[in-house]
Amino acid sequence: MAQKFRALLDLCKRRGFLFQSAEIHGGLRGAYDYGPLGVELKKNISQSWWRRNVYFRDNVVGIDTSIVTPHNVLKASGHVDEFTDALVDCLLTKERFRPDKAPEIEFKQDKGVSSGKIVIRSPDKETAKVWEKQIQTELAPGALITRQAKELLLHVKHLKSSSYGGPAGSIELETISGESLSVPYHGYVEPSTNSPFLTDERPFNLMFKTFLDPIDPIDRVIKTTIDTKTSDLKVVREQVDNILRPSTVYLRPETAQGVFINFNQIMRTMKTKLPFGIAQVGKSFRNEIRLEHAIFRTPEFEQLELEFFTSPWESPAWFDYWRKDRLAWWLEHANNKADFRTRDHEQNEMAHYAKGCMDVEYQYPWGWGEVEGVANRGCFDLTQHMNATGENFEVLEDSPKASSLLKDTTLVNDIPSEPTRFVPTVIESSCGLNRALLAYLCDAFHQVQEPGKEPRTVLKLHPRFAPVKCAVMPLTGSTDFKPYVEKVARSLRRQGLYTVIESQKLRIGKRYYRHDEIGTPFCITIDHQTLQDQTVTIRDRDTTEQHRININDVTSIVNNKIWADEAPEID
Template sequence: MSQKFRALLDLCKRRGFLYQSAEIYGGLRGAYDYGPLGVELKKNIQLSWWRQHVYFRDDVVGLDTSIITPHPVLKASGHVDEFSDLLVDCMLTRERFRPDKAPALDFNRASSDCGSGGKVPMLAPDKDTAELWQKHITEQLAPGIKTSLEGKKIWLHVDSFTPSSKTLSGSIVFSMVDKNLDSVTIPYHGYVSPDSQSPFLTPSRPFNLMFKTFLDPIDPVERIIHTTQQHDPSQQQRTVREEVDDILRPSTVYLRPETAQGVFINFEQVTRTMKMKVPFGIAQVGKSFRNEIRLEHGIFRTPEFEQMELEYFVSPWTSGYWYNYWRKLRYNWWLTHACHPEDFRQRDHESDEMAHYAVGCTDVEFKYPWGWGEVEGVAHRGNYDLTQHMKTTGAKFEVIENDQVSQDDATVDMALAPKNTPAKYVPHVIESSCGLNRAMLAFLCDSFHQIPADGNNQPPRNILKLHPQLAPIKCAVMPLTGKPEFLPLAQKIAQSIRKHGLYTVIETQKLKIGKRYYRHDEIGTPWCVTVDYQSLEDESVTIRERDTGEQHRIHWKEVQMYISDKLLE
């Protein structure tokens, strides 16, 4: 973890953006609570997204669907059978991880010839642990192999190393302490354990990411006991897993792994009640849950997270146009709010990355301190989802198109256009799926600046140059301290701004005005208003800009309009 990222996380905890959940009880791994400033930042990001997708358009409506999702919904969508990641265990450290996110082996060759002998490094947390690991490796995991210690680093001596390919596994052949012993060979699949760089791994296996629970007045355990006691021995022997699944299936529900399925199963309801016609979209912001194998980088990957999703329904012959339209629109939204647009990029998925039903998928990625990470995916999902739910339930999701397709319409792919009208089809879906938690972390990283201090041995000064629309506090009103006569005017200014829905605070700490400015620079407040002696004479105040430090003198009644106009720029 970089020093700058540590400083950002320290700021988030110290100033009220993020707290470790249940910290007084030792904390809960991967769970975070959003403090007073964090909840405001998150709400502002969500509001910006909602404005662009719903309020600024006449073809998108909102929805808020249930988190608890019945088994049949996720069975039809494929999540019960297919929503899984590969899981690998390290036989040395018991660490679990996804192989697609793990690093490759660091093989230090003894010579320049490919496949020749060399050493493989492993890294322990400390020297004592390194000694225990070395003993466990040489006595149990790979008896008799040659190793050496260098502080908390363990070197595994290798006779030969064969890299893996897409079709073939590689191998590691270790050197032996006793040359008369047969060599020890282990398979290599292209990765090692992320933290320890251990190559002693189990084969990969699928791991379903959904949280399962039960909606039933009867305790599931009691139901299993009661049913198995009545088991008919004449029935063909079945596995315990199969019997338990059958018993519990009527009451099995899941915490939704995405918000999208709630939109799809309400497609007909929305079109009927809101009189929507293709093309149109349904937007939703809400919590989703995934039993992630590896939780990492603060709020980047957590089991509980929020999604901002749009499902945009289109005809098959205009789906290509709308896919490109949403790819561009969504990418520009990120750039609009960025301090460093160069740290955002789009990446098209390769064919082997996409879901089996996807026609295309593009990720928006941000360059986090640890590397590029996905913050949003824009996918052309075809008509898979609606079709699956139709097959399972018999619902009528087809749309009838009565208008003749014009060859002059730039949105139309004439190769897919219907030959006759009316045309009946199941709409295709263009999906924008954005992680709200990841967006918050990306904008915090993007806006975090450290200004070197003037004096020696002084820590750098932190500034969050958040886009003003995203900033948690829009304005801080600062009466000079020690004089109660400044407070009534400060309160009138704050109230005039708050009436327009802008979060404003009165900063009365007994600090010099410069230090109070710096405190609000650190949390991203775009404007600070100072009430001083001149304010008592002519009702003018000083308004300071966060990013430039420039100050202007204006009448206090103009402050609200000044800030509102700046927010629209």
């Protein structure tokens, strides 16, 4: 699976889906640029999401809020004080990682049985020698270690385990002198090396902080630190933060807060009534501790978010509705539907205010990973901003009842019997566009083995997602074909279908294969018969079948094939 994923990433770079950002300057870790095909694929996924959640509905509107977010907004939402991950450093590798995502300790297996030796994997023999010396002199002085090529084996007498977040355990090691030596064990190890030699956990704020100020605030910081009479670093830090606070802003860590603070504006300008939703597509930023799997986890990412506002008594029913509807969208565009699943969060996984949460997950080459979350956030967000600003987000329901938009009202309960005021409950659907793109690329990536030939790649993207919808190909370079090529390409482009003219001096079969590799669902060939009877050949990417059709029918046939299975209405 890892080899297949590397082949996919090679294809992405070679054919213009994905590039390392600033590669000619050495690159920027975790940052990627989307090439001509990547930007089309991302746009197509985003547009499908928008059509499904906004254009197909009467009760959802869109918004686009500022990326630069004031301190007060994120203070009210809890992000300034609580948007943190635990951070741990490995004393051997210097790698940082999240302990809640780290594996438990691994022992060397001998014929399927644990040997009682912890295996630490180094990248090469020289590093193994350096680590052996560091362990025996600094981290576990005198520890008995067996070095086998790139691996170090720590001899263990006893392991007192610990679960993440619980009391610390310990590892009792054997020493060269025969005595015992105890080192801490917190229930996890550095993921890539299995090293248990770690720092204590410490909080790590995930937000990017910057300053909106015409005057460089660093001068004020310098003056404050010089004038401060104390050597207490905590006091100095508080004074510096107070000086900087008026100009402190953040790159938003999520798009949702921009929606919540505009709730009353939307209600007033769009004359909306509950239940209704506000959709947004936009960039968010998180100073991630561990970046992994290309674009799966990056500091800059794009979100497709919907905040759906409803009454408290209808919220269980709408939560159930959105769980089903969002999974249906993922499955609608998938080749291998079994590679998508839903997973309900355990109580200890959810935020303290959440009433329920479900993830849509995709089985990536490295395992299951979240691509979307659907959560019942209660009225927490609106209440927080009400308390911080004095703005009133309460809604008056004169005649409380179940919404006519709900097909199944069995989950609607505790409907008030008289007019009532309440702060709306929020059902949130939050999808990572970058992860969606990666999931659908993995889902579409097929390597076809034909007898006597090298394997070739077919990217079986759903036609609505395919970056290039049609390739128009003149059989030869004859100028006689040019008017027909231009006519077909122009008619497709006027329908908003990204179409390319493929006139390279290659055999027509090789040109077909080039477009199979980037996921082009249809190829239109102009040949000598076209000159005689105004027909062309249309080739299907997935079946490789070819049919003759009238040149004037190309656009309608292609359109029908692309949009045929799109959900005609929302149930």
